[in-house]
Amino acid sequence: QSVLTQPPSVSGAPGQRVTISCTGSSSNIGAGYDVHWYQQLPRTAPKLLIYGNNNRPSGVPDRFSGSKSGTSASLAITGLQAEDEADYYCQSYDSSLSCWVFGGGTKLTVL
């Protein structure tokens, strides 16, 4: 059971907008630690998608955006494309565990 909770799966049609939630607690997201997001395409290593809650690394399309409020964070993907089909993970730090923690991952299916 992951410290950060994500829905196991989400889906959307091409062109639509989807959001993926990441729910934590007062010892991680609620404590003010940054949230970061990763995209893992099938059979590949994770890739940094969003850092520092809402910043995109160079090369990541502006269709991807992040937000954070209270003990939760969200990843939004607009203009859904077939190539977005992947697993998505949120990550933060937990002061009780004294380590970096990940969400359980969300599988995005493009219908």
Next chain:
Amino acid sequence: EVQLMDSGGGLVQPGGSLRLSCAASGFTVSSNYMSWVRQAPGKGLEWVSVIYSGGSTYYTDSVKGRFTISRDYSKNTLFLQMNSLRVDDTAVYYCAKLLAGGWYEDGYFDFWGQGTLVTVSS
């Protein structure tokens, strides 16, 4: 261009040992925070260990006393020595560069290796 190349995985019996390597290019391992992150088959990501630029090391509770993270300046390579391996250590192990600004707690993994599979089974 930053590149990380993981190697050293394989099949090992419970109680055995394995040493993973992560050869880096495009940056200096010893000047950065470096981590190992693992992913059990069909499961999510789990942080395993970190070595800071100053040399301090930290581990997730389940591997403390069994795993040792280290680095070689001359080879620009990160290592993970894994002893007393258990079946639940079976996973793909990724080395990752950890980038942190003012607070290490707000760090994130900006570059990843391709991963190396460790299978612990009799």
